[in-house]
Amino acid sequence: MKRDIILAGVGGQGILSIAAVLGMAAAESGLYLKQAEVHGMSQRGGAVESHLRISDSPISSDLIPQGSCDMILSVEPMEALRYLPFLSGDGWLVTSSRTFENIDDYPDKEDLFKEIRKVKNHVIIDAYKIAREIGSQKVSNMVMLGAASEYVGISMEKLEGAVSRLFGRKGEEVVQLNINALNAGKNGVKI
Amino acid sequence: MTGLVLLGDEAIGQGALDAGLSGVYAYPGTPSTEIMEYIQRSKDAAERPIHTRWSANEKTAMEAGLGMSYAGKRALVCMKHVGLNVAADAFINAAITGVNGGMVVVAADDPSMHSSQNEQDSRFYGKFAMIPVLEPATQQEAYQMTRYGFDLSESTGLPVMLRITTRLAHSRSEVVRLENRGENELKLPADLTQFILLPALARKRYRLLLSSQEKLDKESATSGNNRIEAGEDPSRGIIACGMAYNYYREVADEASLDHPVLKISQYPVPVELLNDFVLQVDRVVVLEEGAPIIEESLNGVLENVYQIGGRLNGLLPRDGELNPLLVKKALKIPVKIPREVPSIVKNRPPALCKGCSHIDMYNALNEALEPYGPGRVFSDIGCYTLGALPPYNAINSCVDMGASVTMAKGASDAGLRPAVAVIGDSTFTHSGMTGLLDAVVEQTPVTVIISDNSTTGMTGGQQSHATDRLLGICRGLGVEEEHLRVMNPLKKHHDANKRMVAEELVYEGVSVIISQRECIQTASRRKK
Numbered sequence: 001m002k003r004d005i006i007l008a009g010v011g012g013q014g015i016l017s018i019a020a021v022l023g024m025a026a027a028e029s030g031l032y033l034k035q036a037e038v039h040g041m042s043q044r045g046g047a048v049e050s051h052l053r054i055s056d057s058p059i060s061s062d063l064i065p066q067g068s069c070d071m072i073l074s075v076e077p078m079e080a081l082r083y084l085p086f087l088s089g090d091g092w093l094v095t096s097s098r099t100f101e102n103i104d105d106y107p108d109k110e111d112l113f114k115e116i117r118k119v120k121n122h123v124i125i126d127a128y129k130i131a132r133e134i135g136s137q138k139v140s141n142m143v144m145l146g147a148a149s150e151y152v153g154i155s156m157e158k159l160e161g162a163v164s165r166l167f168g169r170k171g172e173e174v175v176q177l178n179i180n181a182l183n184a185g186k187n188g189v190k191i
Numbered sequence: 192m193t194g195l196v197l198l199g200d201e202a203i204g205q206g207a208l209d210a211g212l213s214g215v216y217a218y219p220g221t222p223s224t225e226i227m228e229y230i231q232r233s234k235d236a237a238e239r240p241i242h243t244r245w246s247a248n249e250k251t252a253m254e255a256g257l258g259m260s261y262a263g264k265r266a267l268v269c270m271k272h273v274g275l276n277v278a279a280d281a282f283i284n285a286a287i288t289g290v291n292g293g294m295v296v297v298a299a300d301d302p303s304m305h306s307s308q309n310e311q312d313s314r315f316y317g318k319f320a321m322i323p324v325l326e327p328a329t330q331q332e333a334y335q336m337t338r339y340g341f342d343l344s345e346s347t348g349l350p351v352m353l354r355i356t357t358r359l360a361h362s363r364s365e366v367v368r369l370e371n372r373g374e375n376e377l378k379l380p381a382d383l384t385q386f387i388l389l390p391a392l393a394r395k396r397y398r399l400l401l402s403s404q405e406k407l408d409k410e411s412a413t414s415g416n417n418r419i420e421a422g423e424d425p426s427r428g429i430i431a432c433g434m435a436y437n438y439y440r441e442v443a444d445e446a447s448l449d450h451p452v453l454k455i456s457q458y459p460v461p462v463e464l465l466n467d468f469v470l471q472v473d474r475v476v477v478l479e480e481g482a483p484i485i486e487e488s489l490n491g492v493l494e495n496v497y498q499i500g501g502r503l504n505g506l507l508p509r510d511g512e513l514n515p516l517l518v519k520k521a522l523k524i525p526v527k528i529p530r531e532v533p534s535i536v537k538n539r540p541p542a543l544c545k546g547c548s549h550i551d552m553y554n555a556l557n558e559a560l561e562p563y564g565p566g567r568v569f570s571d572i573g574c575y576t577l578g579a580l581p582p583y584n585a586i587n588s589c590v591d592m593g594a595s596v597t598m599a600k601g602a603s604d605a606g607l608r609p610a611v612a613v614i615g616d617s618t619f620t621h622s623g624m625t626g627l628l629d630a631v632v633e634q635t636p637v638t639v640i641i642s643d644n645s646t647t648g649m650t651g652g653q654q655s656h657a658t659d660r661l662l663g664i665c666r667g668l669g670v671e672e673e674h675l676r677v678m679n680p681l682k683k684h685h686d687a688n689k690r691m692v693a694e695e696l697v698y699e700g701v702s703v704i705i706s707q708r709e710c711i712q713t714a715s716r717r718k719k
Contacts, residue, residue: 010539023363027196036362037198038305039221039651044574046541061441062362062434065515067528068445078537084530102542107535115533 001031002055003153004064006083009075010100011043014141017166018073019050021145024162025154026054036062045102047079054153073148075127075141076100077112084119093119094148096140098128123147130184139181146185156186194367197229199359202330202366203269203297204229206337211374213264213292214242216252218621219650220271221306222360223299227269228653239374245647247656248592248621249274253281253296260294260350261386263378265341269297272313277592277622279316282350286320287388287396289348291380293341297353299360302481303512306357306649308572308589310510312481317352317458321400323407324352324458325416326433330364332456336416338369343410347403356480358512359434408461416457419468423449427522428472430455430465430485435478438518446524460485474498476506476521480513542577548708549575551680551688552642553585555706556611559692563609569602571595571623573615574648574710586613593622599637600630609638609696616643616657624664630701631669638695638702642680644710652713665703674702681708 005022009015019035026033036051051064066085071092074080080095087093093116099109116122127143142163149159163178197205204226207215217227230236231243242259246252249270256268268278275282275298282296298313317324325340327333333355340351384392411417422428431439432455439452453468469475469489477486477499486501500506506521507513519526543550553575560567570576570586571594578585588598595612596619603610614623619641630637643661647653657664665675674695678688688706695702 011541019363023196027194027365032365033196034362034364036358039225039361044541044544044577044649045539047539059364060437060444061515062358062364062437063514065441065445065519067526078535079539081533081536084532085528087530089529103537103539105537107537111535115535119530 001153002057003053003071004069005052005054005071005073005152006064006069006086007050007052007073008079008083009048010079010102011045011048013048013075013100014138015048015050015075018141018145019052020166021142021159021162022052022054022152022154024165025158028158028161029154031056032059034059034062047082049083071148071151073144075144077116077124078107081112081115087119090121092151093122094144095122095124096127096144097124098126098140125185125188127185130188131181134180134184135177139178142178142181143185143188146182147188149182149186156182194365196363197330197334197366198225198361198363199327199330199333199355200225200299200361201229202334203337203353203355204233205366205368206334207267207295207341208233208235208241209369209371210338210341211265211372212241212267213374214256214259215267215269216242216246216256217269218246218249218252218274219647219653220274220299221650222301222357223269223271223274223297224650224653225360226267226297245653245656249278250281253278253285256294256296257281257285257288257290260290260292261380262292264292264375266292266294267297268294270299271307272298272300272311273307273309273591275313275316282316283320284388285350286322286400287393288386289396289399290344290350291378291385292375293344294350295337295340295344295353296350297355300354300356300481302356308591310481312484313352313354314458314481314484317354318484321404322349322352323347323410324354326354326456326458327359328434328436328454328456330359330362330366333359334366334368336456339414347406347410349400349403354433356434356512404459407459411457411459412461412464414457417453417455417460417464419464420452420454422451425451425472426474428453428468428475430468430475430477432456432479432485435480435513435518438513438515439478441515442518442522442524446519446522448522455485465489469497474500477501478507478513478518478521540580542580543574544711546711547574548644548680548706548710549578549642550583551682551685551708552640552706553578553583555678555680555685555688555692556613556640557583557585558689559696560609560611563696567607567609568611568613569595569598570612571614571618573618575613575615575642578613592618593626596623596626596637596639597629599639600626600635603635603637608636610636611696612637612639614639614641615648616641616645616661617647617655619661620656620664624668627665627670627701627703628668634700636699636701638692638698638704640692641703641705643705643707645707646710646713648710648712652710652716661705670701670703674698674700676703677705677707679708680706
């Protein structure tokens with residue numbers, strides 16, 4: 001078992017939380033993992049990515065080689081496209097449909113989704129809407145993780161456990177909201 | 192796996208804690224910040240207790256670390272690569288004094304300049320100081336080499352550099368811990384003149400440093416950190432330093448390559464080891480993250496009979512971070528990339544947060560400067576450097592910590608009026624205060640705006656030494672009371688703020704305007 005996943009989004013959208021939950025759940029599942037993150041300057045509203053590699057055998061590189069990524073999981077549609085050279089021929093592109101437009105020359109939405117649909121295995125999720133329905137747009141990131149969970153190959157139980165541990169100090173309400181988001185994402189979409 | 196999952200930075204922090212650390216000294220700087228933060232959060236640090244407060248800058252951190260070492264205890268000093276420039280005086284001389292308790296200096300380099308002004312390679316500094324340098328490839332190695340670094344420091348009597356790069360600093364993986372060992376007892380140096388670098392004593396110490404080089408070579412050959420891995424195909428030999436080793440292994444596994452490999456994680460690299468390796472293979476490819484240091488030394492200056500490839504002959508790019516793709520290309524492995532980035536994808540540069548106090552300060556400054564035209568604002572290192580980007584286009588320089596004040600002074604000396612410096616609060620106490628003193632002493636016409644958001648913002652909101660001290664510091668340095676002003680950077684005060692800046696721009700002396708409003712990121716975290 002080996003999964004190479006690029007997590008994408010804009011600084012502040014919760015990419016690193018997805019990475020932290022996945023990383024902890026993978027470790028709890030007895031898998032090897034490497035997870036490269038972006039800290040620092042780009043976290044101020046810039047493009048942010050994380051390379052997450054999970055495997056049942058040791059992993060060498062902290063970075064995913066171009067052309068071999070199994071999945072791009074993005075909280076923002078234009079950011080999903082930024083990492084296309086990493087995606088393997090039959091890799092999956094899973095993205096939220098909600099755009100984050102903090103630049104003047106943000107592309108036309110129709111063109112954007114046309115490009116996304118060119119990838120054979122693509123899934124577009126209205127994670128923002130789902131997250132709002134269950135209580136807060138802030139958990140869009142966990143909706144996305146839930147949607148991709150089956151493909152990632154880590155059990156929901158481990159993901160929920162990781163959410164409990166990571167968000168535990170923020171209180172039971174926050175934990176439950178994030179777990180609900182995971183499940184809503186999982187039930188809303190089957191990949 | 193039954194380990195912790197840690198960032199490379201955190202692995203160093205845990206490694207130091209488990210190796211009997213007594214104090215960590217640092218100034219925040221990407222990608223090194225998380226080392227201190229990890230130790231600050233640890234239970235160990237609270238219980239022992241370990242020194243975990245931030246320093247004013249990297250030089251004060253290095254010196255305090257050396258002081259702790261003088262007293263016999265183990266000190267960790269952490270900084271980003273350019274921080275080592277600030278600390279260089281103390282660093283180079285610490286190699287001459289040597290240490291008493293173990294001292295490990297972490298230099299976190301940033302190839303590709305993800306969050307930096309340059310991509311200098313700290314291994315040069317290690318070579319310059321003639322001390323051992325360790326360069327881990329994995330989080331586990333980072334953990335273990337931190338402990339080994341303390342041991343090596345105590346056995347050689349020298350500070351040891353641990354050189355990492357952004358990728359390792361900010362990548363997470365499993366780390367299995369060793370047993371936690373105790374701290375050193377307080378113990379003075381056996382020779383109480385060891386740290387007195389008067390010329391006669393310094394000459395003696397320097398000769399001692401020179402004579403210890405043979406021992407360092409031997410350590411590098413026997414520690415296991417440098418090793419030759421046999422391969423069936425000697426048509427090429429791979430020399431891989433630090434993390435570059437990971438990329439080679441990744442690519443070799445995929446393409447079923449089996450070349451001999453020399454993995455390097457400890458410097459100085461013994462010439463014999465290089466010699467043995469080069470003689471085994473037809474040609475050599477050198478993979479190093481940062482500058483072509485090993486490659487250059489193998490090439491030498493005379494015509495070379497060996498074929499050495501790497502960053503110098505175009506096999507790899509001369510600048511920037513390595514990755515599996517670049518290594519693949521260097522090894523002539525066919526590359527299949529099914530898709531390109533669509534042309535509609537636009538750059539999304541970082542930006543000042545909505546509601547940031549720097550924005551209101553820049554809006555006031557820009558309008559006040561309108562009558563004079565552009566090109567008069569010297570700035571510094573921090574979130575406010577983003578004022579260089581549209582829509583603000585508010586600054587004309589960003590060079591090094593503190594340079595805003597002194598460059599404005601120099602430009603003013605040349606006759607530029609008005610000359611403005613924009614500097615953050617933490618940067619001001621890091622390296623701006625001394626420059627301001629220069630201006631005060633000469634009564635140089637400059638307008639210094641200290642954009643005080645009461646935190647070290649760009650690195651994630653660490654405590655700023657400047658908080659609640661700026662007025663006192665400026666008064667103490669001799670700034671005149673009537674030209675030491677405080678503004679509240681809010682939209683509703685815009686007109687008053689603009690007037691205040693305009694008034695000070697025409698003053699033929701030193702003006703300091705403290706633009707004070709807390710960072711909205713730290714403010715919102717505090718309210719939670």
